[in-house]
Amino acid sequence: MKKSFKSMFSFFSESWAELKKVRWPNRKELTNYTLVVLGTIVVMAVFFWVIDIGLSYAIEAII
Incomplete structure (x- = not known):
């Protein structure tokens, strides 16, 4: 039970770290992508x- 909780915490921690690496589009880029x-x-x-x-x-x- 304890191992599964630890692995779940590890999953969310690693996911959050990956999200910080993402280069999110700015407003102009997002508008252009939406129009396309x-x-x-x-x-x-x-x-x-x-x-x-x-x-x-x-x-x-x-x-």
Whole structure:
């Protein structure tokens, strides 16, 4: 029982040490990354919408 508690404390201690090493993005970088992600989502949504419409017309033409 004592060993598991010690290993759990060790895990959290090491995790906290690793988090201190992380280089977190500043506000401008975070805004840019967010815009890139949102732009990619919009492009992919439009792409799949166009594919869906095209396949719907193709299936309607066959049937």
